[in-house]
Amino acid sequence: MENHLQSCHDLKTDRPDIGQPLPGILALLPIVFVFSVIAAIALNTLFFFQLRNSEQAKEEWKLKVAEESAKQKEIVAMIELIKDEERRANDVRDWVEGSRQMQPLAVSIARSMDVKSSIAELSLLRDSENPKQIKLGFKFDNGGQKQLDATLEAVNALGYRSYSANQTAGKEGSLDYQATLIWQNSNKESLNLTATDE
Amino acid sequence: MNNKHMACTVLGMAIIGMAYATMGFHNKLKLAKGDELLAKTAYDSAVFGCNAQQRSFIILREKTKAIREYLAQWEPHLKQTRNPQFGEALINLRIKQEDIITLSQGFETVEQDKGGTIEKTLQARLVFEDDYIKTLNWLANLEGSMPAIRVSSCRLSKGQSGNDIKMELTVDVPIVEDAENSESKT
Numbered sequence: 299m300e301n302h303l304q305s306c307h308d309l310k311t312d313r314p315d316i317g318q319p320l321p322g323i324l325a326l327l328p329i330v331f332v333f334s335v336i337a338a339i340a341l342n343t344l345f346f347f348q349l350r351n352s353e354q355a356k357e358e359w360k361l362k363v364a365e366e367s368a369k370q371k372e373i374v375a376m377i378e379l380i381k382d383e384e385r386r387a388n389d390v391r392d393w394v395e396g397s398r399q400m401q402p403l404a405v406s407i408a409r410s411m412d413v414k415s416s417i418a419e420l421s422l423l424r425d426s427e428n429p430k431q432i433k434l435g436f437k438f439d440n441g442g443q444k445q446l447d448a449t450l451e452a453v454n455a456l457g458y459r460s461y462s463a464n465q466t467a468g469k470e471g472s473l474d475y476q477a478t479l480i481w482q483n484s485n486k487e488s489l490n491l492t493a494t495d496e
Numbered sequence: 497m498n499n500k501h502m503a504c505t506v507l508g509m510a511i512i513g514m515a516y517a518t519m520g521f522h523n524k525l526k527l528a529k530g531d532e533l534l535a536k537t538a539y540d541s542a543v544f545g546c547n548a549q550q551r552s553f554i555i556l557r558e559k560t561k562a563i564r565e566y567l568a569q570w571e572p573h574l575k576q577t578r579n580p581q582f583g584e585a586l587i588n589l590r591i592k593q594e595d596i597i598t599l600s601q602g603f604e605t606v607e608q609d610k611g612g613t614i615e616k617t618l619q620a621r622l623v624f625e626d627d628y629i630k631t632l633n634w635l636a637n638l639e640g641s642m643p644a645i646r647v648s649s650c651r652l653s654k655g656q657s658g659n660d661i662k663m664e665l666t667v668d669v670p671i672v673e674d675a676e677n678s679e680s681k682t
Contacts, residue, residue, distance in 0.1 A: 359532065359536050
């Protein structure tokens with residue numbers, strides 16, 4: 299048996315190589331492969347951690363953006379609140395400025411009357427369009443122009459200025475007077491109001 | 497192709513594959529960095545916007561301080577009469593307290609300014625005839641105790657006897673309902 303095998307082997311002749319031999323440089327390929335594996339693992343690990351950090355940072359920024367937006371909304375709401383308060387304040391100021399007390403005006407006109415003079419009728423009407431203006435109308439007996447000057451001085455002392463004045467003199471010093479009163483700052487120097495305003 | 501060729505091809509492909517995968521991962525990282533930068537930019541602009549709003553809020557608050565204080569002072573007086581019935585009762589109380597002779601009185605609710613602060617008013621038409629001092633003092637007390645009221649018209653004429661005067665008044669009482677009350681009604 300052993301002899302038979304030996305004879306078969308002897309029949310096999312040497313054969314030339316089929317393909318070209320590989321270039322010598324390719325001997326480095328396994329080394330390059332090993333380095334590639336190590337580099338790929340190292341780089342991908344690094345990238346993985348960087349990616350994770352980046353995503354975390356992105357989420358944090360988004361969270362902060364949401365916080366800032368919420369804060370901004372809160373501020374906008376407060377601004378709206380202040381604007382609304384300002385609007386209401388302006389409405390109230392308009393109302394209050396058109397609601398100055400009338401009693402002092404009536405009393406000062408009544409007190410300005412001389413002993414000999416007397417008021418027949420006194421009317422104080424606020425203008426419906428502009429309540430800051432008061433339409434003053436009064437009739438008095440006796441006194442004439444002198445009495446009217448005294449009355450207007452009393453009105454002036456309260457801080458009112460008259461315009462569009464109209465007066466009609468009657469018999470025996472009676473007088474019918476109409477004017478529109480405008481409130482002026484009481485700190486201002488009072489103007490001399492006379493019937494000659496017209 | 498012998499085994500060595502095959503091995504080289506496989507190794508080469510493996511190296512290329514690894515390089516490709518690494519580049520892909522790197523691109524993903526670049527995209528993520530870009531997103532992070534975008535988010536940071538969005539945060540910066542949000543902070544800028546917020547600071548701008550904060551600044552305008554402070555400016556507005558300081559600018560309107562005086563008028564808001566004015567409102568704070570007047571609001572209690574305006575809310576003195578929460579509804580027309582209450583306003584009517586208050587005026588009647590003042591009349592009873594002073595025991596002034598009333599010739600006539602009428603009350604009416606008037607729409608004032610839809611959507612405004614004072615949406616409606618109670619308009620009281622009152623006619624008195626009594627002593628001159630008593631009548632004018634009553635008016636002073638009314639205007640003093642209810643500072644928000646508006647005397648729209650006041651006509652004074654001689655009364656029937658001695659020192660009496662006839663006073664015809666039109667008084668507007670602002671009706672300002674509390675926001676809480678309005679909400680509970682709705």
